Amino acid sequence: AQTVTQSQPEMSVQEAETVTLSCTYDTSESDYYLFWYKQPPSRQMILVIRQEAYKQQNATENRFSVNFQKAAKSFSLKISDSQLGDAAMYFCAYRSAQGSNYQLIWGAGTKLIIKP
Amino acid sequence: DSGVTQTPKHLITATGQRVTLRCSPRSGDLSVYWYQQSLDQGLQFLIQYYNGEERAKGNILERFSAQQFPDLHSELNLSSLELGDSALYFCASSPHVDGSSYNEQFFGPGTRLTVL
Numbered sequence: 001a002q003t004v005t006q007s008q009p010e011m012s013v014q015e016a017e018t019v020t021l022s023c024t025y026d027t028s029e030s031d032y033y034l035f036w037y038k039q040p041p042s043r044q045m046i047l048v049i050r051q052e053a054y055k056q057q058n059a060t061e062n063r064f065s066v067n068f069q070k071a072a073k074s075f076s077l078k079i080s081d082s083q084l085g086d087a088a089m090y091f092c093a094y095r096s097a098q099g100s101n102y103q104l105i106w107g108a109g110t111k112l113i114i115k116p
Numbered sequence: 117d118s119g120v121t122q123t124p125k126h127l128i129t130a131t132g133q134r135v136t137l138r139c140s141p142r143s144g145d146l147s148v149y150w151y152q153q154s155l156d157q158g159l160q161f162l163i164q165y166y167n168g169e170e171r172a173k174g175n176i177l178e179r180f181s182a183q184q185f186p187d188l189h190s191e192l193n194l195s196s197l198e199l200g201d202s203a204l205y206f207c208a209s210s211p212h213v214d215g216s217s218y219n220e221q222f223f224g225p226g227t228r229l230t231v232l
Binding site for chain 2: 042043044045046047050091101102103104105106107108109
């Protein structure tokens, strides 16, 4: 069974600085997707960025980028130029690309605090 | 706004009672997923439907059941409620079930269930 681990329950960063959130996962599959979701105080689950396992190039979305290390099964999220609106829970999630079960498997989350 | 709607937003009920949570997927999406977010167990996949048929089951209790109707909306029924069922219940939808494509899940705002 696949598992996702986020070892940082909480991180804090000064506004305008860069922060990296860690995620590791365990799987025996070769084809899968990885995601970072943001959950602000409103509780809405918002997709931040996604990575296809077959792509070697790291995904980037504006100030958000990932460091995907397939062999190490690591998928970290880098937030550059942190803004107050980035304060939220961040969840790493895994989804198989095989079979018919497309459930998201979630990490425990990291609470990101932005200091003004 | 993801285009996924969930009703009600909040639900307060007593132990032993039965409730129904409703989800309307985005227009055109055929797959519906239900997730439970609780303080002690984090985010867990409950069940997936595709075009009216059950496709995958996760950690769903026998007291819980779900269905997807011909108009593609879905309902999650929770019975014999216990204090531990208090959680945020998310519905997500995606266009199709083909695992070889990206197939992003779009999340509704959730239903907050409180069991007293």
